Amino acid sequence: MSHRKEIKQEAVARVKDERAAKRARRDELKAMTPDERTAAKAADRTAARDAKKASKDERAEVRATMNRAERRALKRRERVYRKVKHRPRRAVGWGVTAAAGVGIVVLAAPYVGGLSRVASLTFTDDTAEAAAAREAALDVAESISDEGMVLLKNDGDALPLDGGVNVFSFASFNLRLGGGGSGGTSVAGAPTLFEALEGQGIAYNEDLYATMQEAGAQHTEGSSNFLVQIAEMATGAAGTAEPAPDYLTDDVMAQAAEFSDTAIVVLGASGGEGSDLSPDQLRLTAEERALLDTVTAAQDDVIVVVNSGNQMELGFLDEYPEITAAVWMGTPGPQGAVSLAKVLSGEVNPSGRLTDTYAYDVTSAPGVENMGDHDYTNVGRSFLEYEEGIYVGYRYYETRYADDEAGYLDTVQFPFGHGLGYTDFAWDVAEPVLADEKVTVDVTVTNTGDVAGKDVVQVYFSAPYTDGGIEKSAIELAGYAKTAELAPGASETVTVEFAVQDMASWDTEAGRYVLEAGDYEISARLDVHTPVASSTTTVANDVAYDVDPDTGVAYESRFDYVEGDLTYLSRADWEGTYPTAPDGTEAASDEVLALMDPVIEPAEGDAPAYGADNGLVLADLAGLDYDDPAWDAFLDQLTLDEQIELFSYGAYKTAEVERLGVPSITMLDSPAGLNSLFSAIDAAAYPTEIVVASTWNDELAYALGESVGREASAYGVEVWYAPGMNLHRTALGGRDFEYFSEDPLVSGKMAAAVVSGSQDQGVPTTIKHFVLNDQEVNARSGINVFASEQALRELYLQPFEIAVKEADAAGAMSSFINLGGSWAGGNEDLLQGVLRGEWGFEGFVSTDAVLGSWMDPQLAALGGNDVMLAVFPSATVKATAAAAEADPVGMGHALRDRVHALLFTVAKTHAVG
Structure with a gap:
């Protein structure tokens, strides 16, 4: 019998035994009285938690005694076991959902009004202007794919x-x-x-x-x-x-x-x-x-x-x-x-240069351990634990093998940033200059080969680490620059600049960023693992950053409930803290259950004004600041019903309020070019975002946004649902092609360029999916995702922060997922505290497609989500009206704020003016 077959048979037998035990226990519980059954279930949950902890400790002890080959064999057995265990579930899921999607016309019969509304979208894609935009787009697409290889x-x-x-x-x-x-x-x-x-x-x-x-x-x-x-x-x-x-x-x-x-x-x-x-x-x-x-x-x-x-x-x-x-x-x-x-x-x-690490074994990334289909035993909800903390992509491999070059070469085939060409370049790297809270590195690049070509300069920093202190990657990308095409013998000096604060780390306990004292290495590299020149600067004392440098808003730790009761991977103890897959006995805690079903008390005070006659139309407000007093006068004119419709009708086409000059605007996907879910459009296609990022050329990313913006304007499309900005947490993500990189800086810089290109053409974008939407399995069923606040701040939020601050992104799309148990689209800490508070965002936030009851419109309105992407909005209208009746003060002011944010963006579009 082959070793592979033996492992599979062992896993099948193990799963059969577990299922038989569960059936037997179910039969025992059925035979009990209700009170006995309740007590027994509680005892089972306690025993399961204790067993899980004991098993985890035991596994850690056993693994510590194993050699590398034995650990690999154990991991392989566990992978096969998990695959066998979850196979029945995987055989359905999205296969059924997708089949239902294809037959959506049949299933949606009761909602034909909502469906016909989005299916009736038409576009001016047959004009000379539209044809010219598509023709120009081909050149942009080819330029990107030329440099993205x-x-x-x-x-x-x-x-x-x-x-x-x-x-x-x-x-x-x-x-x-x-x-x-x-x-x-x-x-x-x-x-x-x-x-x-x-x-x-x-x-x-x-x-x-x-x-x-x-x-x-x-x-x-x-x-x-x-x-x-x-x-x-x-x-x-x-x-x-x-x-x-x-x-x-x-x-x-x-x-x-x-x-x-x-x-x-x-x-x-x-x-x-x-x-x-x-x-x-x-x-x-x-x-x-x-x-x-x-x-x-x-x-x-x-x-x-x-x-x-x-x-x-x-x-x-x-x-x-x-x-x-x-x-x-x-x-x-x-x-x-x-x-x-x-x-x-x-x-x-x-x-082109890679924007991901290529490991010989894709399962060697610690995030793979928790990826997949995991359900609570006590509530119908799935969960996902980012136990790897900040150690995603090269941050793991470069840190894990920092003192083990042989191990690194055995694990990593192509480092992050790797890429070859047909000519050679020589670099003259100047000493970094630190001034005005900035670090500047000048690099003169000379083509020493025989053919013309472009080169990419990558600059990294390495921060000091104290064993058991704030977690830090051994190296992080600080900035990059791409040369123009250099003829043989030609030179160009490029400059990479970044803020000193960029080298600081998030201190969750203190609720701020800290630049710890010690030696910081700044290096120019061909890729993350291949230095060309480096120098060291010393920070004498810790430097604390208590407020956001752009807005002056105080930092604070906001996401303790997202951290959960987890052990996160630490470089102080790789083996002891390495992620472990859930064992199927996990139950949602009382705290998580409370987050999943929050109690909303009606607010006290006065409800807002409705239906005033102030003689204003939306065009009168175009170009005014967000907090201009004229907005209050305009918003006083709206009725409650009009506000509910503006809030609820957010799927591809917004509501119109003709008497106040509020037009209906059209919003379309996708990051690789405009498409329409329910109606035909003749639009250009572009390379996917991973290829865009692999150019390491911000100008080409800008050109893509600019090109789509021109197309959208020609077709009569006002808002573009793009770019996608989640991370390649592992190699297994179904939508990794749609996102830029495993690295937040590359992702943020590329996204900011795309956003600027489109918005400079008058077409707002929605940066998405905000946030932690890095896995497809269970994403559309309201999965609970747990991550450390440091990982949230330094990895998953950073691309969005860059796009907001550097490109003034006009829109964002919240994700399906729940932070801990709190839906991202109704999470006040995320949407108000961080996005609007710390970062100063003044745009509108849309939900992703409304697919489940956890995407509650009352939570959205109160939490800072401005419009519901509901293809069938009748249920949303009904639920929002009921919430407003039950809480006229709280929901009244919340809806007013939501409509304000939406119309502030509508006033920027081509539909107004």
Whole structure:
């Protein structure tokens, strides 16, 4: 019996025993009286908690005695066990939801009014202005995909190509140009890889092409419909799996060898909204490995193209000496094949850099331990624990292996920031200058090679760490800059500047940022692991930052209930604090249950004024400050019913108040180009955000926002639901393609550039999903997410803070998730305390799609969420009216504030003026 089969059988037996025990206990409980049953359940919960703690301690002790191989074997057994345990649940879930989505017209019969409202959206996409905007968008998309390609490996200068090439793999017929779901767009008609190769004058083996066609390979175009894409992802129907390479007979391979000794093999993975990926989906299949075995046996130089928006396990690149080059193309949008061909031919010198760490084993990231489907035993709610704390991506790997280079090289294949090119650069790094609370680093970059190219300068800092003190990554990105294209021999000096406070750490106990005394290393690097030059500056005494430097609002720790009763990963004790997966016995505490079902007491005082006649229309307020007194006079004119409608009708099309000149505005997804869920629109597509970020070029990110803004203006679209700003917490996130990076600084800078580009065209954006929406499993059922406040502040909130402060983001979209047990869309600490208070945000906040009862409109209104994205708003209107009747003072003032924020943004759009 194989070892793998033995492990699986062991897991199956274990799960069967557990289920049998649960059934037996259920039978025992049924036989009890009600009072006995209540007492027994309470005793069971206490025993389960005690057992969990004892088991955790015991596992830690056992693991401490194991060597590396034994720990890996144990982790593998636990992974298989969890997979077997949760398989029945995974077989349904979003598969059923997506199928229901496809049939939404049938299910929505009672709500036909709401559905017809959003289905009636029309766009001016057939004008000369619209056509010109789409044409210009193609150039923007191609510029981004040109610079977003990352050359991972190029042994012996295998690239650029100098002759014809054999193209293998069914995946080469259908490149993954985007992701699935609301973050996807239509790329129908995009050039194929073979067309792009022809366009670059690269001859490909047409006989081999015909052989693959005869074996079943074909060019297809996936659906552009959001709901169908989700269904395809959930049911595994998206894309075409690589078959066994039986069709590559000896004769076929002999003909290929005669045609060329160079081959291209495309391999990839698909992500999409609604489901996450399993580790196996990010590894070679048996068929793909067989394909590589066949190709490498007959070809001297094999070039692998990695076509995935998620980090794949790429250790196989090291296993085959014949694989001499590898290019990561991500999910690069409509011109992706063209950009790839230009990189292969040498017309484009690749200058992209990875925005994630590529580990040999994707499950080596500590966040993977808790990822997945975990439910409470005492309430119908799922939960997710970010026990890894701040140690996400390179922050984990660079810190965990800071003093173990051999271990690092055994674990990390391609570091964060890695990327090669076809020329060489030399850097002259000046000493950092510290002045006016800023750090400035000048780097003169000289092209010392033979071809023109661009380079990326990355600057990092390393802060002092005290064992057992505030957690700190061994290194953090402080800033970056990309050169212009430099001809051979040409030079350019780039400047990277960042605030001294950026090197401070969040002290949860003190409720502020602290720059601790000690030595700080500032280094210019090719990637996070490859220094070019470094220097050290010493901070003599601790420096406390008690207030936000931009708003002057005092910091405070606000999220103790989000931290929960968890042990977070600490570099002081890697083994003892390493995350452990839930064991299925977890119950929600009384505190969490109270957060999930808050008691709202009616407010005392006077209700606001309604229905005044002050002679104002919304256009009169365009351009006024948020706190201008004219706003009070205008808001006094609205009736309660009008305010409820403005608050409730937030799905793609807002409510109109004709008598006050309040227009209805249209709001559309997605970060990769405008799309419409229920109605047709002819709009351009763009590379996904991970490719945008991989350019490390803020100007290109701005160009994307600018281009979409011009399109939106041409089509009559006022607000763009973008950009996506959650983090790549692990490689398994279904929407990682739709987000920029594992790093909050890169994510924030790229997002700020996109926001500025769009808003400079008069099209507000909504930065999303605010916050902790980093996993797809259970995200749409109100999952409770727990994280340390330090991780919240330093990682997950930081991209949004950058976008608000540097780009004056006009809108935000709150997430489905619950912080601890408190819904993000009704969380006053998040929306009022941090977003509007500390950061000074003056825009509007929309919910994500209203899908469940936890997305309570009363909580939203009181907590600072301005509009409900309710496709079927009748229930929201009814619930909001009932809440206003029960609490006329509290809800009255809350609705007035919500409408104020919404209309302040509406007044900035093209619909007013």
